[in-house]
Amino acid sequence: MSERVLLEMRQIDKRFPGVHALDHVDFKVRAGEIHALMGENGAGKSTLMKVLTGLYAKDSGEILLDGKPVSFHSPLESQRAGVSTIYQEINLIPYLSVAENIFLGRQPLNRTGIDWRAMEARAGKILAEMGVDVDVTQELRRCGTAIQQMIAIARAIFSDARLVVMDEPTSSLDEKETAVLFQQMRRLKEQGLAIIFISHRLDEIFEICDTVTILKDGKLVEERPVERLTKLELVSKMIGRDASDVLRRKNGGYDAAGKRTVLEARNVANEVKLRGINVTVRAGEVVGLAGLLGSGRTEFARVAFGQDGDYTGELEINGQPVRFKSPRGAIDRGLAYCAEDRKVEGIFPHMSVRENMTIAILPKISRFGILNAKKQDEIVERYIRSLNIKTPGAGQQIHNLSGGNQQKVLLARWLCMEPDLIILDEPTRGIDVGAKSEIESLIQEIAGRGIGVLLISSELEELVRNCHRVVVIRDGRNVGDLEGGSISEENIMERIAQGAAKEEGHENG
Numbered sequence: 056m057s058e059r060v061l062l063e064m065r066q067i068d069k070r071f072p073g074v075h076a077l078d079h080v081d082f083k084v085r086a087g088e089i090h091a092l093m094g095e096n097g098a099g100k101s102t103l104m105k106v107l108t109g110l111y112a113k114d115s116g117e118i119l120l121d122g123k124p125v126s127f128h129s130p131l132e133s134q135r136a137g138v139s140t141i142y143q144e145i146n147l148i149p150y151l152s153v154a155e156n157i158f159l160g161r162q163p164l165n166r167t168g169i170d171w172r173a174m175e176a177r178a179g180k181i182l183a184e185m186g187v188d189v190d191v192t193q194e195l196r197r198c199g200t201a202i203q204q205m206i207a208i209a210r211a212i213f214s215d216a217r218l219v220v221m222d223e224p225t226s227s228l229d230e231k232e233t234a235v236l237f238q239q240m241r242r243l244k245e246q247g248l249a250i251i252f253i254s255h256r257l258d259e260i261f262e263i264c265d266t267v268t269i270l271k272d273g274k275l276v277e278e279r280p281v282e283r284l285t286k287l288e289l290v291s292k293m294i295g296r297d298a299s300d301v302l303r304r305k306n307g308g309y310d311a312a313g314k315r316t317v318l319e320a321r322n323v324a325n326e327v328k329l330r331g332i333n334v335t336v337r338a339g340e341v342v343g344l345a346g347l348l349g350s351g352r353t354e355f356a357r358v359a360f361g362q363d364g365d366y367t368g369e370l371e372i373n374g375q376p377v378r379f380k381s382p383r384g385a386i387d388r389g390l391a392y393c394a395e396d397r398k399v400e401g402i403f404p405h406m407s408v409r410e411n412m413t414i415a416i417l418p419k420i421s422r423f424g425i426l427n428a429k430k431q432d433e434i435v436e437r438y439i440r441s442l443n444i445k446t447p448g449a450g451q452q453i454h455n456l457s458g459g460n461q462q463k464v465l466l467a468r469w470l471c472m473e474p475d476l477i478i479l480d481e482p483t484r485g486i487d488v489g490a491k492s493e494i495e496s497l498i499q500e501i502a503g504r505g506i507g508v509l510l511i512s513s514e515l516e517e518l519v520r521n522c523h524r525v526v527v528i529r530d531g532r533n534v535g536d537l538e539g540g541s542i543s544e545e546n547i548m549e550r551i552a553q554g555a556a557k558e559e560g561h562e563n564g
């Protein structure tokens with residue numbers, strides 16, 4: 056890392072109606088460093104980056120690139136000046152091919168126009184280097200989310216950039232893909248590029264970043280080299296108070312005596328991925344479903360919730376055998392499923408926080424077709440408060456909220472239905488540590504009210520902090536069951552690894 060300052064943002068100020076998103080922020084990035092931009096949901100990270108790239112106009116302040124004042128009026132302009140961005144929301148074009156998406160705006164040309172063959176060959180080579188195996192001539196929308204994310208990254212990296220902005224690039228990547236990304240980031244760094252990296256996963260910050268800048272409520276809190284910062288200090292500065300409680304274990308003991316079983320799954324298997332899953336969740340119990348990406352966790356949730364009707368085995372809800380044909384049937388029996396992808400899940404961007412939160416319970420809080428607005432407001436205000444949702448009010452259109460706060464509204468949508476069993480699939484993805492802790496407390500609270508919770512998370516720490524029991528699965532079947540004090544990251548990893556060993560032994564023998 057050199058001392059040469061590549062980017063300097065001085066006294067950047069930006070207001071939205073009702074929100075002072077950036078309050079005279081200073082931000083400096085040196086050539087050859089990976090610089091983490093940290094802060095809670097709504098702290099202003101994405102806004103600062105959008106001001107940099109010209110997507111938003113700043114109210115005041117100065118931006119210097121390589122010592123020269125710049126002012127970009129569009130992302131294209133900033134890209135031409137060597138600032139390449141991967142936004143939090145993937146913004147590629149679904150109906151163009153993979154190759155076109157990588158080279159959009161700077162396609163290699165020949166006499167007759169775009170040199171398709173050259174473009175496709177180069178795209179293929181770039182992706183192969185990143186370990187992504189995909190047909191570059193197919194339409195982008197045919198690729199999964201993680202692959203699309205890798206393509207966005209390829210686009211940003213191979214565009215002769217001097218500065219690459221990555222706004223939560225890892226939130227939809229699995230461990231392997233994240234490792235590939237980090238490898239590319241290190242390569243760019245060696246070439247003297249600077250990277251601005253935004254992530255809510257603390258471990259990633261300590262693994263890959265050199266420097267951290269912390270924002271809180273639109274204000275600069277501090278800039279510091281990563282090696283002179285502990286996790287506890289970082290979190291405390293982000294949330295503005297001592298964070299010891301945030302990182303502490305939350306699950307107390309669970310006494311199964313006399314508790315009714317809310318979910319019982321026996322030998323659930325299907326053609327897709329499941330090869331015999333057994334899970335029991337009792338009232339008030341938090342059960343974790345652990346496993347690597349692709350192990351079948353989400354697949355199981357979908358089956359239990361009636362989204363994939365084709366399966367063998369048995370499901371019982373509250374002691375009654377069930378076979379759901381659709382989520383509607385599951386909801387009627389008291390199930391809720393907060394899915395991992397909030398876009399698919401259905402945020403209604405131009406509707407208010409209030410409407411987005413209560414859309415599923417409107418019949419419940421209406422009489423003779425007339426909405427009880429007072430009751431609606433009570434519920435909405437309660438969840439805005441208990442989840443600490445940052446919004447100027449319940450009437451705000453949800454698309455104006457920061458990514459993490461949108462996630463909280465969705466979670467509230469399911470919680471206010473007061474189900475018997477709630478399946479939470481990666482509920483804290485993209486959510487900051489403070490809010491994570493709030494959501495974790497909330498998980499304990501809903502369990503305390505007698506609701507069964509099935510928690511799917513790829514963050515082992517989160518399972519350890521929250522679960523009374525953890526079911527470990529691998530390749531679509533159970534490989535372990537941990538309870539109480541025996542739940543630890545090491546034990547979960549060990550079960551996953553042993554599951555693999557068993558399997559190999561099985562296949563060899």
Ligand SMILES: Nc1ncnc2c1ncn2[C@@H]1O[C@H](COP(=O)(O)OP(=O)(O)OP(=O)(O)O)[C@@H](O)[C@H]1O
Nearest residue numbers: 071076096097098099100101102455456457458459
């Ligand atoms: N276009 C907009 N209109 C109105 N308010 C906005 C707009 N964009 C951002 N905001 C508000 O500005 C504040 C900062 O939002 P920003 O998206 O920068 O947060 P963030 O730090 O990126 O959070 P997250 O970690 O959740 O992505 C939030 O209060 C947000 O609601």
Ligand SMILES: [Mg+2]
Nearest residue numbers: 100101143458
């Ligand atoms: Mg953001």
